[in-house]
Amino acid sequence: MxxxxxxxxxxxxxxxxxxxxxxxxxxxxxxxxxxxxxxxxxxxxxxxxxxxxxxxxxxxxxxxxxxxxxxxxxxxxxxxxxxxxxxxxxxxxxxxxxxxxxxxxxxxxxxxxxxxxxxxxxxxxxxxxxxxxxxxxxxxxxxxxxxxxxxxxxxxxxxxxxxxxxxxxxxxxxxxxxxxxxxxxxxxxxxxxxxxxxxxxxxxxxxxxxxxxxxxxxxxxxxxxxxxxFVAKFIGSPPMNLAKATIYPDNQTLSVVGRIHLQLPPEDIQRMGTKEVTIGIRPEHLQLATSESQQPGSSKFEVKVSHVEVLGNETLLNFEFAEGNWQAKWNGQWRVNVGDIVPLSLHYSAICLFDTTTGNMIKQPTQNEQHLIQGVSI
Amino acid sequence: MKDSLEMEQPILTDQPLSWWKKSLNIRTACLYLLPSFFLFAVFLFYPMAKTVYLSFFLTDQQGIANVFVGLENYQYLLQSESFRKSIKATILFVLYTVPTGVMIALALALLTNEKVKGIGIFRTMYASTMGVSVAASSVVWLFLFHPSIGFFNKIITAIGGESVSWLLDPSWALVSISVTTIWMNIGFSFLILLGGLQNIDEQLYESAKIDGASYLYKLRRITIPMLSPTLFFVLTVSLINAFQTFGQVDILTQGGPSESTNVIVYSIYREAFVNYQFGTASAQSVFLFLCILIVTIMQFKFGEKKVHYQ
Amino acid sequence: MNGLLKKIALYLVLTITAFVVFFPILYAFLISFMTGGELLQGNLFSKSFHLENYQKAFERLPLAHYLMNSFIISLSVMIGQLVVSSMAAYAFVFIPFKGRDAIFFLFISTMMIPWEATMIPNFITIQQLDWINTYQGLTIPFFAMAFGTFLLRQHFKTIPKELDEAAQVAGISRFKFFVKIVVPYCKNSLITLGAYSFLTTWNMYLWPLLVTNNDSVRTVQIGLKQLRTQELATDWGVVMAGVVVVIIPTLVLLFIGQKYLQKGLAQGALK
The missing domain is CATH 3.40.50.300 (P-loop containing nucleotide triphosphate hydrolases)
Structure with missing residues (x-):
């Protein structure tokens, strides 16, 4: 060999x-x-x-x-x-x-x-x-x-x-x-x-x-x-959503065009050592905001749907966000109309952060849906 | 990217690459090109140079250069009445044959580009003159031009006209040879132009049809522009061929009467192989070479712009 | 109705022009079957077929021998040109080397040298090689052909590069690739070029006139010239019989190869 x-x-x-x-x-x-x-x-x-x-x-x-x-x-x-x-x-x-x-x-x-x-x-x-x-x-x-x-x-x-x-x-x-x-x-x-x-x-x-x-x-x-x-954009379909974001070390938050506000762990702020970052979130991690999704570390924001694709087993929502087109992918069939205002939530654990100047990743998501089959007996 | 750091050191069997191995491609190419090069060198480049060399000398009967005379051969040519006649005959011959020949071939090609039943037979008939050699066609036309029993004079006398001495009258001889030449070249030009026409994308015509374009409009706007590279090629080849005419002159008129058909190649042939004047013959050859060179360059310079390449 | 009229008009024009173009060949055929008397009367059709003219033509000249010579020479030049040109074209398409474009340009520029301008030194060369009245004198100078190389190169270029690369990966030698892949792939253009070179060699006139001075390797074209000088004014039927014998092989070749020539030569004309 x-x-x-x-x-x-x-x-x-x-x-x-x-x-x-x-x-x-x-x-x-x-x-x-x-x-x-x-x-x-x-x-x-x-x-x-x-x-x-x-x-x-x-x-x-x-x-x-x-x-x-x-x-x-x-x-x-x-x-x-x-x-x-x-x-x-x-x-x-x-x-x-x-x-x-x-x-x-x-x-x-x-x-x-x-x-x-x-x-x-x-x-x-x-x-x-x-x-x-x-x-x-x-x-x-x-x-x-x-x-x-x-x-x-x-x-x-x-x-x-x-x-x-x-x-x-x-x-x-x-x-x-x-x-x-x-x-x-x-x-x-x-x-x-x-x-x-x-x-x-x-x-x-x-x-x-x-x-x-x-x-x-x-x-x-x-x-x-x-x-x-680059990799974030290239791998994954639909691609990862990206937007410019700013870290405010004073109140330990990260803000995306004033619409998303996320609480950051202090050690992360220190480790990253930059204020200008790019946030990245996979479409499947943008979920419909419900009352129970209001947990610490998550942020809720509302978007206006510009395009909907219902694919049978999943639904793709398109919307304008921070000078770009973002997508959210939900399982199942959803009846959403173009123009609807939809509340979305995302969790800090699901996002990637990239250094805006170098483009390199500085924080990887910790929340991945990994399922293991263990001792299934039917 | 981790992988590259953890790489174990490979055992390099690094034999220094010899020039021999690196030049493999060029050596192979040489092998494939050698026959062509050798033949070009012996039968084209060397004789071309030798022709130029000989044109500065007086030679003996074996063609050995004897006396260096500089430009005297050329001076002699420019003063020679016979050479001037030869140039005049060549130019007239080119003017008579090339435009007419190409036009006729183009017309025939357009005619047979229609898709109708039995068109193959017509194409074959038009192309047939390509299969008839210079010698054969000259002999046939010699008979057609025959002063008493030739076909043309028979027709003329039949309708009450006066027979023409086609090949013996200085004012007719070159025209007669030109007609023969045009006929001989129809086949080749026709075949190439037809091929060019058939290469034009059918969809262009279909789209013009939907627009309701007339035949002439299509001809002007689609056919001729799309055919222009082929037309250009045919024109160049015909022109060069016209300069190289020999066989029909040798069989029909031998350059006569009174040198009215003494086109340049025939003149070279006479000078070299009948009069054994290799020096002046070579000077004429150089002249022929320059003529063709200029014609080709001019054609490419002026023709290229007007030609539409896909 | 309009369409039908148009069609009739087209056929009419086609027939008339075809007759005019084909007439000299037809005329030669008709006369070759006529006796001297009929000829003088100016009949177009002979009342009966006379084959004496053909018999006479073969008797007066070693026409069969000339035909043989022409075949040998045309076939040799055809094979020579195909081999030499296709080798060169292969190198220009498949072997990358420095200065390839420059050398190709040199090749193409040889088309600008009229062969007639070089015939004097060539004649001297053939004389010095003692090749007068030999087959090699009539064939070898024509083996290298820029036009043929150009035509084949055009077609070789249509072979996908990947075929060559796949062969390299598989370890197939250049020569095997050339013989087993390139040649069959470009069969049509090789046939085109072959037909073309056979035709032009068969019809060659000036060079055989120069380098043959006896019957040994003389070609039919020179035979026609002899026939013409011998038979002038008297036996035109015999001369035409000679013409027919000479043009039949090339006419047949042309009829068979017309499709190839029509397509292949036009491709060569486009850049």
Whole structure:
């Protein structure tokens, strides 16, 4: 099993601006590692550097303790799935799958056996003699997947493999890819711009923005404790609500545009050491204010609803707040009309605080709805 | 970010990257480009330079440069009546053939761009002249131009006119050769223009149809602008071809009568391989090269602006 | 009604123009079957088919031998151009190296050198190599072709980059990728270029005139010139029979390859 290690990796095309700067991370063997970020953040470049399709400007890349900076892609023990699948249009599905095996000197009978095994695993057995253009998008995707796993490389790289599929198929392929990765115990490095994919598939995720690492960690940790404002905005759907806030150390309160007032523990004020902060609150933590929600550490405020989305199992309320659009997510179906005034409450334990100047997190929420199933017996 | 701090020191098998390994791409590229380069060097760059070199010399029959004469060959050419005639014939020939040829090909291409039954047969017929060689078409037209039994004179005399000595009359010879050339080039220009027309997005016409645009409006506003890169290409190729005309002159008139069809390439051929004057022939070749160079540059300079690229 | 009228008018125009354009070829066919007497009478159609003209044409000239030569030469140039141009185009599209654009520009600029301007030194070179009256003298100078390289490069560029990258990751060698992926992928443009180069080589006139001075490798085009000088004023039927023999292979090739040429050459014309 091989770890992939990136040490102070940088990439620059013109020696002036860096597309990627100082990337250091260790990807463990057998891990599903997701690189996520907005388009142009450098995630694909990073993947392509690992693959050997882009030169490394600076830093070291090691795979299984061996420096591979200048190694040819084929010598890195990797397989790769491309966004547009990169299937050879004039070759049949079977020929596409085994095309790379011939180079690796796999005997013909073996090739066939392996191809059929993979085809069975991905439900392609009936399509082996077809040409790529005779397949649906989902089937093409599976062929690309089959081609990647058939050569049994310990590391598989995927560059936005699901972005050309429709939503339903995408959800299905998400779990399929994850299952295959677990089943074959391969190291997966997966690039996506879709934070849902990142959250649902990754053992660990890395958030990139403008060529810099924002945060690395298990998806839930990233969700609960975003390292900075960017991550807070990027991970989570709908995104975290953010607004400028001011701390008044004299009466130990935090005030958001004069509408939210929260009592702060003194030790927090001391630890944070700044007055200008950004408050962040997940939409699901903005609840309807009731009489019993008036407990210490919470604040109540009223908003005018500008838009409502009832999704069947949950309801999204949109409203203007502090020069921005905020959202609240409630479970179940709620009858709220546009223009209604709704009282909301939030609790200090649920909010994040970020240093406004650096954007870094200075307080993480302590209230997370973590449910554990313990000794259920029905 | 913690991970990077906890990283264990990897064992670096760091073989210093040799120049050899880094230059892999350029070495492979050289390998792939070598045949082209070698052939271009031997049969294009070297002879072009040699042509310029020879144009400053008097040569013997084997083409060995004997006496350096500087610009005398060029001076001689400029004073030569024959060369002046040749230039005049070439320019007239270009003017006769290029605009007419392209216009006819364009008209035919527009005509066959209609989607009607059996259009394939018409396309094939229009394109057919591309499959007829210069020598073959010249021979056929030689007969069509035949003073007594040729088709044209037969028609003229049949309707009571006076037969024309197409290829023997200095005032007709160049026109006759031009007609032959236009006919020969129709196929190629037609084929390319038709291909260009078919590349135009059908939806543009559909949207114009909904707007109720007339045929001429569509032609002016959609077809011609969208076709302009192809048209430009055809024009350039026709122009260069016209400068390089040889076969039809050799078979139809041999440059005569009284040098009225002695276009430049034929003149070079005569000077070099009949009169063995390699020096002056080379000077003419340099002249031809400059002509084509200027034409190409001018076309790109003035044509490029008017051409609409997608 | 209006539509029908329009259609009739269109067919009428199409038929007339097609007849005018095709007439010289048709005329050559008709005359090749005529006897000398019929010719002088100015008939358009022969009363009966005479094949003597063809027989005579093959008797008076080694026409079969010339045809063979033309085939060998055209085929060699076609293969040579395809190999040389596609290799160069491959390098220009798939191998990144410094100065690639500059070198490509140099390639394209060769299109501006008229071949006729270089024919004197080329002739001398061929003479010195002792390649007069040889196949190599007639073929090798034409193997490198900027237009072909340009055309193929245009098409190679449409191959998604990921195909190349997938091949690299799989460890497929450049040469294998070239042969197994690029060539089949661009089959159409290779056919286009092949047909085009066969056609132009078959129809080549000036160079064969210069570098052949006996029958050994002489091509049909030069044969036509000979026929024309020999038969002037007398046996036009024989000359036309020769013409028909010479143009049939290229006409057939054109009819088969027309679709490819029409699409492929126009693509080359666009930038």
């Amino acid at each position: 091989k770890d992939v290690e990136l040490t102070h990796l940088s990439k620059s095309y013109d020696m002036q601006t860096e597309v990627l700067s100082d990337i250091s991370v260790s990807i463990h063997a057998g891990e599903f590692f997701v690189l996520v970020g907005p388009s142009g953040c450098g995630k694909s470049t990073m993947l392509r550097m690992i693959a050997g399709l882009e030169d490394i400007t600076e830093g070291t890349l090691t795979i299984g303790q061996k420096k591979v900076n200048d190694l040819h892609p084929s010598k890195r023990d990797i397989s790769m799935v491309f966004q547009n699948y990169a299937l050879y249009p004039h070759l049949s599905v079977e020929e596409n799958i085994v095309f790379g095996l011939s180079v690796k000197k796999v005997p013909k009978t073996q090739r066939k056996k392996r191809c059929h095994r993979v085809a069975k695993m991905l439900g392609l057995t009936d399509y082996l003699n077809r040409k790529p253009r005779q397949l649906s998008g989902g089937q093409r995707q599976r062929v690309a997947l089959a081609r990647a796993i058939v050569n049994e490389s310990p590391i598989c790289l995927m560059d936005e493999p699901l972005s050309n599929l429709d939503a339903k198929l995408r959800a299905q392929m998400r779990s399929e890819i994850k299952q295959i990765q677990r089943q074959l115990n391969i190291t997966m490095i997966y690039v996506t711009h879709d934070q849902v994919e990142a959250m649902t598939m990754g053992d660990r995720i890395m958030i990139l923005n403008e060529g810099k690492i924002q945060q690395v960690g298990p998806p839930i940790d990233v969700y609960n404790a975003p390292a900075n404002e």
